[in-house]
Amino acid sequence: AQTVTQSQPEMSVQEAETVTLSCTYDTSESDYYLFWYKQPPSRQMILVIRQEAYKQQNATENRFSVNFQKAAKSFSLKISDSQLGDAAMYFCAYRTRSGNTPLVFGKGTRLSVIA
Amino acid sequence: NAGVTQTPKFQVLKTGQSMTLQCAQDMNHNSMYWYRQDPGMGLRLIYYSASEGTTDKGEVPNGYNVSRLNKREFSLRLESAAPSQTSVYFCASSSGLPTDTQYFGPGTRLTVL
Secondary structure, three states, rough: EEEOOOOOOEEEEEOOOOOOOOOOOEEEOOOOEEEEEEEEEOOOOEEEEEEOOOOOOEEEEEOOEEEEEEOOEEEEEEEEOHHHHHHHEEEEEEEEEOOOOOOOOOOEEEEEEEE | OEOOOOOOEEEOOOOOOEEEEEEEEOOOOOOOEEEEEEEOEEEEEEEEEOOOOOOOOOOOOOOOOOEOOOOOOEEEEOOOOOOOOOOOEEEEEEOOOOOOOOHHHHHEEEEEE
């Protein structure tokens, strides 16, 4: 079974600085998707970024980028120029490409942004 | 375009009571999902429906039943609530295509006394 591990339960960053959240996963599949979701205090789950495993290029969305290392099964999220609104729980998630398979989530990293 | 809606937003039950959580999506998605979120556990899949007329168990299905009423609606029922079912419940939907993204509802906070 696939598993997703987020080894940092909590992180903090100074406003305007850069922070990297770690995620590793375990799978025997070769084709899959990886996601980072943000959950602010409102509880709403918001997609931050998505990476297709067959793409070598790392995904980027404005201040958010990933470092996808397929051989190492690592998928870290980098937040640049951190803002107070970035404070939230961040969840890494995995799903296979085949069929309508659900997401497998990590346990999350709580990010605090210090003004 | 409301996306994924859930009712109710909050609910308190006594042990042994039953209730149904409602979920609806207006994005014409084929697949729908129910997750529960507990502190330090992330989101865990309870049941999902890959398409209208089908349902499958997820990681933690015990104590729950689901109904895919039509393409839009996917309900989650607790027949006899237990304190261990105190949690935040999320419904999600996706198109079912390989490149799809799951979209989440706002969640239901359920407390079982």
